[in-house]
Every structure is written in C-alpha cells, then in structure tokens.
Amino acid sequence: xxxxxxxxxxxxxxxxxxxxxxxxxxxxxxxxxxxxxxxxxxxxxxxxxxxxxxxxxxxxxxxxxxxxxxxxxxxxxxxxxxxxxxxxxxxxxxxxxxxxxxxxxxxxxxxxxxxxxxxxxxxxxxxxxxxxxxxxxxxxxxxxxxxxxxxxxxxxxxxxxxxxxxxxxxxxxxxxxxxxxxxxxxxxxxxxxxxxxxxxxxxxxxxxxxxxxxxxxxxxxxxxxxxxxxxxxxxxxxxxxxxxxxxxxxxxxxxxxxxxxxxxxxxxxxxxxxxxxxxxxxxxxxxxxxxxxxxxxxxxxxxxxxxxxxxxxxxxxxxxxxxxxxxxxxxxxxxxxxxxxxxxxxxxxxxxxxxxxxxxxxxxxxxx
Numbered sequence: 001x002x003x004x005x006x007x008x009x010x011x012x013x014x015x016x017x018x019x020x021x022x023x024x025x026x027x028x029x030x031x032x033x034x035x036x037x038x039x040x041x042x043x044x045x046x047x048x049x050x051x052x053x054x055x056x057x058x059x060x061x062x063x064x065x066x067x068x069x070x071x072x073x074x075x076x077x078x079x080x081x082x083x084x085x086x087x088x089x090x091x092x093x094x095x096x097x098x099x100x101x102x103x104x105x106x107x108x109x110x111x112x113x114x115x116x117x118x119x120x121x122x123x124x125x126x127x128x129x130x131x132x133x134x135x136x137x138x139x140x141x142x143x144x145x146x147x148x149x150x151x152x153x154x155x156x157x158x159x160x161x162x163x164x165x166x167x168x169x170x171x172x173x174x175x176x177x178x179x180x181x182x183x184x185x186x187x188x189x190x191x192x193x194x195x196x197x198x199x200x201x202x203x204x205x206x207x208x209x210x211x212x213x214x215x216x217x218x219x220x221x222x223x224x225x226x227x228x229x230x231x232x233x234x235x236x237x238x239x240x241x242x243x244x245x246x247x248x249x250x251x252x253x254x255x256x257x258x259x260x261x262x263x264x265x266x267x268x269x270x271x272x273x274x275x276x277x278x279x280x281x282x283x284x285x286x287x288x289x290x291x292x293x294x295x296x297x298x299x300x301x302x303x304x305x306x307x308x309x310x311x312x313x314x315x316x317x318x319x320x321x322x323x324x325x326x327x328x329x330x331x332x333x334x335x336x337x338x339x340x341x342x343x344x345x346x347x348x349x350x351x352x353x354x355x356x357x358x359x360x361x362x363x364x365x366x367x368x
Contacts, residue, residue, distance in 0.1 A: 001360060002035040004087040006077040007070070007097035010040025010059070012052050013260040015206060015233060018093045018116055020285045021150075021174055023052075028353035030054030037085060039077040041069070064237060070096045075103070082107030089360045095119055095133055098140035105143050110363050113140040114148040114172075115158070117282025117304065141165050145363040148172045148356065150283035153303040172356060175349035176288035181269035188266035193230065193254055195270070200228040200254075201328065202271035202295070204264070204286045205278070207235040207242040212277035212300060212318070214241075217248050219277075219324035225331075227272055230254045232264065268293035273331060279318055281305060291343050296336040298327060310338055 003026075009016060011023040026036045036055045041062035042048065048059040060080055062073035074097035081090055082104065090109045092098050098113045105111060119133045141147055141162045147169045149155040155171040162169070189195050201220065205211040213231060220229045234257055235242035249255040259267060268274065274290035274297045281304040288308070290297050299305040300318035313335050316323045327334065 001089065001364065002085075002087040003029065003037070003089045003091060003360065004081045004085050005036065005038045005091045005093065006074055006081065007093035008038065008040065009044040009236075010057060011038055011055070014040075014044050015236070015258055017174070017282060017285050021114075021116070022093065024175060024177070024349045025353055025356060026055045027053035028349060029357060032353075032357065034357070037087070039080065041073050070094075071099065074100050078104050078107070082109055088364050092140070092144075095136040095140060097136070098144070099132065099136035101136075101139050101143045111144045112146045112148060112359060112363065113144040114150065115140065115154065115282075116150055117280065118154065119280075141169070144168070145366070146170065146359050148359060150174050151281075151304045152307050154282070170359060172352055172359070173347055174283040174285045174288060175347045175352045176285070176292040176344065177349065180289055180292035181265040181294070184262050184266040184269055186266070186270060188262040189270060190256065190259065190263050190267070193256060195228065195230070195267075197270035198272045200230045200271055201225065201273045201275060202230050202232065202267055202290075203275050203277070204232045204268075204289075205276070206233050207231075207245050209241050210278060210280040212279055213245055215319060215321050215324065216275055216277045217245070217253060219321045219328060220253070222321065222325035223328035225328050227331075228252050228254060230256055230267065230271070232256045232259050232267060234258050265293065268295050271295055273298055273328075273336075275324075275328075276300065276305065277316075277318070277324065278302065278305070283307065288343070288347050291338065291340060294340060296331075297338075298324075298336065308343070311335070314338070 008018045008022050030036050038055055038057050039060050040057055042059040043064050045059045050057050060077050062069055078100050090104050091112045093114045094116050101111055149171050150173055152171050158169050159166040186197050203216055246255050268290050274295040276284055276287050276299045278300055283304055287299055297314055299315055301315040302318050316327055
C-alpha cells in the first residue's frame with residue numbers, strides 16, 4: 001500500500017509531538033512492506049530527498065512563518081500528492097493542515113486525518129486563527145474517510161459533537177518505546193550541562209506559552225529546591241516568549257536547547273523528576289517517554305494528561321504556581337511510584353502501528 005504523510009515538519013529528530021509520533025509510526029509500517037512517503041518542510045530537513053528507516057522523506061517548499069507556514073506548505077504538499085504521487089491513502093496530521101481535507105478528496109484521494117489535539121485552545125492563537133483551526137476540525141470530520149484521535153477524552157467529545165460521523169472517529173493513542181533508556185549510562189548526560197544523576201528536575205518541551213514553562217520556572221524559584229532545573233527544547237520561531245524564558249538561564253536554571261538520541265534518553269533516565277506543566281496537549285508523548293525511562297513524573301491536571309491515568313499524586317492543578325512549588329519543595333515525601341510496565345503495555349508503538357494500518361485497509365476497501 002502506498003501512503004503519503006503531510007502536516008508535519010519532517011523526520012527524524014525534528015522537535016514536536018507530531019514529528020515524534022510519525023518518526024515512531026511510519027518506519028514500522030515500512031518494515032511491514034508499506035510504501036511510505038513523508039512530505040516535510042524544506043527549512044527543517046537536512047536535504048531535499050532522503051530515506052529514514054525505509055520511509056522516503058521528500059522536501060517540499062515552505063518558508064518559516066508562525067501563522068502561514070503550516071497552511072501554505074500543506075496546500076502545496078496535497079496538490080503534489082494528488083497530481084504526482086497518487087497514494088492509496090493520504091494521511092494528514094493535525095487540524096490545521098486538515099483544512100485542506102476537501103481539496104484532497106476532490107483530487108480523488110482517500111484521506112485519514114489524525115487529530116492531535118484541540119489546537120484552537122492554544123494561547124498563541126488569536127480569535128481568527130482559532131476559528132480557522134476549528135473549521136479545520138469540522139472539515140476533517142465531515143470529509144475525511146477516517147479520523148484518528150490520540151486522546152480518549154477528545155475522541156468522546158468529537159463523537160458527541162458530530163454524532164452522524166461517529167463511526168469513522170477512532171481512538172488510537174500516541175505510544176512510547178519499550179527500553180527507551182535501557183542502554184544509556186550517566187556518561188551519556190550532556191557534558192556541557194555538568195549534571196549528575198538525581199540532581200535535576202527536567203522539562204522537555206517547545207518554548208511556547210501553552211506549555212507552561214513560565215509557571216514551572218516561577219514555581220521552581222518559589223520552592224527553594226536545591227536541585228537544578230533543566231529545560232530541554234526551543235521555539236520554532238524566535239519570539240518575545242521564548243526570549244523571556246531564555247533570560248531565566250543561570251547557574252540553577254539551564255535552558256538546554258534541543259537534545260536527541262542518547263543525550264535525551266539519559267536526561268530522562270537520570271532526572272529526579274520530570275515535569276509537564278502544560279495548559280494544552282493532545283496526548284503527551286514526552287510524558288510517555290519519561291514513564292518509559294523510569295522517571296518520576298508530575299503533570300498538570302488537564303484532561304489529556306489525566307487520560308494517561310497516573311496516580312493522583314502525579315498531578316497538580318494547571319496554572320497553580322503555589323501548588324506546583326509545594327510539590328517541588330516536598331519531593332522526598334511524595335509517592336510518585338507507578339507501574340511502568342502497565343503503561344508500556346497500553347502505549348505500545350507496535351500495536352498502534354497495526355491499528356493504524358487496519359484503519360488504512362478499511363478505508364481502501366470501502367466504497368465512499
């Protein structure tokens with residue numbers, strides 16, 4: 001089966017939850033004999049055309065723009081897919097790119113849309129942009145052959161909102177890797193950060209307002225913690241918010257930039273605590289990675305985070321800096337133990353890839 005994937009920046013090792021999702025999903029399909037092409041955005045790719053673990057990566061023109069990049073690139077990618085590649089399935093990721101679902105259907109393509117989260121709730125968007133994103137969700141549900149949703153609460157919400165389309169809305173979560181950090185040692189910790197095991201709190205995120213890193217830094221400073229705070233990640237587009245976060249960098253607050261491979265795995269494995277203070281998520285891959293690495297985790301109590309089903313002690317009220325500071329100040333008394341194997345079984349990429357391939361088979365076999 002020939003599959004073309006659009007809506008992401010590219011793979012591998014490109015920052016973003018959707019990019020991480022695709023990097024884990026599509027090589028598994030390629031190993032099963034699927035012909036998979038990911039159409040990425042040229043500014044993020046090492047070269048215009050290459051292969052990653054059996055997946056073809058094709059760069060298509062894009063320019064970096066906070067508001068227009070995704071939409072313009074997706075339009076070009078879908079037209080290219082429809083006129084040149086002609087796949088059995090076009091897989092669109094996220095509701096912004098899904099705005100062009102009707103175009104793909106008009107070009108005779110079978111379309112799957114993965115809904116990675118209610119992006120219209122993100123703080124960075126103005127009212128007009130939020131309206132466009134909500135329209136993208138509506139057009140995806142109405143015109144796609146199948147909708148995959150990564151969060152169980154969001155799946156239920158969409159089925160209630162679009163009852164006539166509920167049969168084509170399917171919950172398939174994000175996953176994590178078994179043995180994600182098994183082979184790393186303290187020597188893999190980034191040398192430039194001068195860290196030792198268990199002497200730091202970790203956050204892995206993009207530097208955008210809805211991820212709540214400003215709350216974490218303020219809570220950390222209030223807590224009086226003797227641990228360092230390490231923030232891994234960056235912003236796609238330099239703006240006032242990311243610059244404000246970077247100004248907090250100092251001896252105890254380390255803004256570590258983007259990390260990958262063994263460096264990232266070791267940062268998860270040897271942290272004293274992983275914190276995700278976000279106001280908005282789809283289904284947080286970084287939290288699943290932390291769990292897989294054996295980290296203790298502390299998450300904001302938004303629905304997508306609660307969908308993971310961790311013990312109550314592993315959550316704090318979103319935006320409540322005092323509550324987060326109290327948790328950081330009393331780590332030694334918190335019971336943050338979880339059954340790692342239980343979560344690894346629920347969020348297994350091998351199972352997720354098979355469920356996604358079954359979704360493809362169903363729509364290819366069905367008549368419109």
